[in-house]
Amino acid sequence: MVIVMKPGTARKDIEKIKEKMESLGCAVHEVEGESYNIIGLIGDTSNIDSDIIQADRNVEKVVNIQEPFKKAHKLFKPEDTIVNVNGKKIGGGNIAVIAGPCSVESREQIIDIAVKVKESGAAMLRGGAFKPRTSPYSFQGLREEGLELLLEAKKVTGLPIVTEIMSAHHIDIFEENVDVIQIGARNMQNFELLKAVGKTSKPILLKRGLSSSVEELIMSAEYIMAEGNNDVILCERGIRTFETYTRNTLDLSAIPVIKRLSHLPVIVDPSHATGHYWMVEALAKAAIAVGADGLIIEVHNDPENALCDGPQSLKPEKFKHLMDSVRQIASIENKNITI
Amino acid sequence: MVIVMKPGTARKDIEKIKEKMESLGCAVHEVEGESYNIIGLIGDTSNIDSDIIQADRNVEKVVNIQEPFKKAHKLFKPEDTIVNVNGKKIGGGNIAVIAGPCSVESREQIIDIAVKVKESGAAMLRGGAFKPRTSPYSFQGLREEGLELLLEAKKVTGLPIVTEIMSAHHIDIFEENVDVIQIGARNMQNFELLKAVGKTSKPILLKRGLSSSVEELIMSAEYIMAEGNNDVILCERGIRTFETYTRNTLDLSAIPVIKRLSHLPVIVDPSHATGHYWMVEALAKAAIAVGADGLIIEVHNDPENALCDGPQSLKPEKFKHLMDSVRQIASIENKNITI
Amino acid sequence: MVIVMKPGTARKDIEKIKEKMESLGCAVHEVEGESYNIIGLIGDTSNIDSDIIQADRNVEKVVNIQEPFKKAHKLFKPEDTIVNVNGKKIGGGNIAVIAGPCSVESREQIIDIAVKVKESGAAMLRGGAFKPRTSPYSFQGLREEGLELLLEAKKVTGLPIVTEIMSAHHIDIFEENVDVIQIGARNMQNFELLKAVGKTSKPILLKRGLSSSVEELIMSAEYIMAEGNNDVILCERGIRTFETYTRNTLDLSAIPVIKRLSHLPVIVDPSHATGHYWMVEALAKAAIAVGADGLIIEVHNDPENALCDGPQSLKPEKFKHLMDSVRQIASIENKNITI
Amino acid sequence: MVIVMKPGTARKDIEKIKEKMESLGCAVHEVEGESYNIIGLIGDTSNIDSDIIQADRNVEKVVNIQEPFKKAHKLFKPEDTIVNVNGKKIGGGNIAVIAGPCSVESREQIIDIAVKVKESGAAMLRGGAFKPRTSPYSFQGLREEGLELLLEAKKVTGLPIVTEIMSAHHIDIFEENVDVIQIGARNMQNFELLKAVGKTSKPILLKRGLSSSVEELIMSAEYIMAEGNNDVILCERGIRTFETYTRNTLDLSAIPVIKRLSHLPVIVDPSHATGHYWMVEALAKAAIAVGADGLIIEVHNDPENALCDGPQSLKPEKFKHLMDSVRQIASIENKNITI
Structure with a gap:
């Protein structure tokens, strides 16, 4: 200093x-x-x-000369952290792809999608049960029922489930049922929630806030780690800029920056960043080329009738194509695709 | 549409x-x-x-042709909402100034500051008990004890108290003790918390998120109002831009925009927006000149030893000067200063 | 360093x-x-x-510890620079208001507007002859003929004229005819043009670029001053942010920052910053309250048929109202309005 | 509309x-x-x-329903434009890599670098003769002498030369000597300069402004094309955001957006976008993976003594490594590398 x-x-x-x-x-x-x-x-x-x-x-x-984080800093732990989710590895040369719908809508929907993304090579299943929506009049998710349907999809496919927590009130039910607890972009600096998930034994997927710097993202990981939970997966999902053609501006430079500053794995969410399904595959490939440890991709079996995020959701056959492309890039990078 | x-x-x-x-x-x-x-x-x-x-x-x-909010829209309620806090009015021609330290540090500190800001003409007392801090290693506030000290300062001065809630877990204690419940910028889209405060009977001070548009700010007010609580005070506190000289960029244009779109009162926080005490008075005057219904100002009796936000806190004598300047502008604007 | x-x-x-x-x-x-x-x-x-x-x-x-500019730095010249334009002062307690249409359209138009803004108290006349337009298919200005019409309006009213230069090719004709040479936001870092105007004897109005920091704005002034021309008037006109309701985000915090770093006068352009005529007066008042040395305001006698910037242009009677409001604020600030 | x-x-x-x-x-x-x-x-x-x-x-x-450009619009010319620079193709499946120093410093320097980048597979040589610098006290380029040294390097290697024009005053000398005329980010909306290069017969490399939307970038291309010059190569080089770790934020989403809206080729400049040499290769690979038609890379034989942009310049051996990586990605994409 x-x-x-x-x-x-x-x-x-x-x-x-x-x-x-x-x-x-x-x-x-x-x-x-x-x-x-x-x-x-x-x-x-x-x-x-x-x-x-x-x-x-x-x-x-x-x-400030030194970054303000310690447990998350590469200086104090030079080797890559590999997060292990029910045997599926992410980080340290292992690429994991998380796929699934924006929100869980019905038993048929989530199981159908889970089966299809598994066939294409996804390592985990995503799906929103509690949904943060800009409008109070929009669909708010199936909530507890959504969690149950995710568990059914897990039973059928074996895929670990990744879903977003919106309140510390739900910590117990999440810790009991969920494999990776997601903190959404809008809650990246909801410090009470960070402390709460820091006390659980589950890996945390921490998304970058729309106007958060990389340093602030890592500081939020530090909050979780300071409570004793070291299994944090960072996620770049676009920042807010003046450009309006895309929903947000995907900041792929953040990947090498995070790799330099921290030992934590980092994945990329091209679906939320762009907001357009037709851009997702191109940016997924770029994400792997730039060094990301994984992807999180919105996939829906009927995007035109999806209850949310239809415009950015891939149909299962397009997701299959994306996985094939990603495998090619991963092979150049000498990375292993976790399945 | x-x-x-x-x-x-x-x-x-x-x-x-x-x-x-x-x-x-x-x-x-x-x-x-x-x-x-x-x-x-x-x-x-x-x-x-x-x-x-x-x-x-x-x-x-x-x-979209029509804005996505209804209860907060001026089209559906053209007359200004006047929020009444224990008899102190804000909105509809009434300007209220909220002042106090970033965080409550001790009985002596909060009472001393409360007495002084009241003498200078503040209408309400602010003071953080639960503090959102970027670093887990920074002072996190006195929490429940801080609320008790605020109540003591209220007993001495009669000033209603304004303080930030960080988790729906604390709703009961806030509803019982606090006069205005503040939602901080980082929680503006913590929708579970918005719903929770929407069910209380207390006025809500809702701060604009660092990367939230004016429309999103009003949508978050709509969340609160959709639960039945119409007493929402909006607050402009700076948005995040590329300019680094100031902590954030205070968007004073937001005031006339909000006045055009909504009937809710809106105040300005020049302390957090700029991050520098020497800019606060100039921007406070500008805020009143542009049409704001009030201000929220950080005042500390010993900024150089404050546990947070010292660089942007005014000493009580500088706050007195600010109030004198604000009164002059308010008089030109034919507004009443609530005391 | x-x-x-x-x-x-x-x-x-x-x-x-x-x-x-x-x-x-x-x-x-x-x-x-x-x-x-x-x-x-x-x-x-x-x-x-x-x-x-x-x-x-x-x-x-x-x-960097020290700002990278010298001639423009307050450290090396603590007293305010007062720019004198044909006897009209700006800076050091003197507020000058520049008003006129986006572009010169005809003899009748520019003379009519010039007469009216003078009556209301404007110190100088603005009007575009060479127009930077986003589209090659939009009206590009009357060019040389526009300059001649400005001179006629000057002859009628005595108002000095302020107009934008777009190319160093036009230096001679500008130096001969124009009283204040304006560098537009898009040319703030057109360094060849800065050097060229730095060699003239005319005051320069330098507008802040849409994505330029305050420090970069002052560095561009330094370019002009390094060539020997010290009469630079800075202008804040909004920066580009994610907020789309207004055309740009007017950064009024820039005024106290500039006052702290530099001795140069600084004015505010609320017309271009907001893009909406109904916001201009409120932000003009705020600009004077925050400490600006002047304003530049778009005024048109028939905004609905203006060839450019109609949506943000004031009719002459609204400009008169603005001037009355500005005078009240200036009087509180103990500033002199240059006429 | x-x-x-x-x-x-x-x-x-x-x-x-x-x-x-x-x-x-x-x-x-x-x-x-x-x-x-x-x-x-x-x-x-x-x-x-x-x-x-x-x-x-x-x-x-x-x-606006329809984009405001025509000649640059894919709707009116669906097939990709292939720009031909002395027989070297860019666009339509042809990837060209432009490499060289930020500025031409001496005969030895530019020839040494030109020989080395050619060996590694660069298609063209870049090098600044007229340099836009934020500070008037920084090195401003060798100007006319720099152009002559570029021509010598071209004679030795056969590589076409790409260099930036800063003023319409230099149009003749550029048209005579240069193979691709570059318009820098700061001049993207210098409309007089756009018109001037639109009248030349040389391909134009048009860089995106720091705060320009993709639509505005294409509108600036439209300015050039409206004058009759259809050989425009667009370049994404980072936009200005709140993130300060990198010099700018490289917006790789812009590539698929441009491909959807326009038939013009688009390349990526990871050197200027990031400002750090250690990030350049990762982002170069991502750029090719996302669909760019080429790259422009800063290479210097002695970055630590470079007169500008040393921190982001690659040494020749690192550029060789980058080219090898880029070739692998291009082969997956079924693209041809122009040499």
């Missing part, structure tokens, strides 16, 4: 800051510049809140 | 869409263009999910 | 960097941290291109 | 608009809704400026 003092700060005020920093356990090193004096802090500064220093009226700015 | 069909769509496919729309209760009107056929829907379309139409592979795009 | 070395960089590589920096004329100060070594540079670093340092593969990152 | 009238607009005002539209050559079709009346326009509306309609105070909004 580097503290830049305002031009003309009195010697005693500089000394006051230096003492404060030393009292927080840092060694302090001052560099006297022409306009600005600079104070470098040496030691572990990840517990120091830079706001507290910035609040000093003599401080011009505070520059 | 206007549906644009893809060039070359077969007659039978156009008819299929028209029948589907009629089955949803809309009258349908077709316009045959040169490249595109257009279908106009007549009637209340606010319950129709445009995604369901967009999912039809023959549909080029769907254009 | 602070250089952060990668963890584990060899001593000889650190020394190599230090020598390179010393050879560029800086004193060098090293701080040895636990994970990272930090090198502080002392002396004038504004001529050092941080990219050149960043290119060293052992460098983790480079942090 | 669809016009939505404000609720409560009088019949005569609706008729007035309809007559105005008919006078512009459109057939008009009215749909009477409950709150809003809608007017659909039939016929070619690409020459109608929607602003002119929007300016009518009774108009709520105007919705």
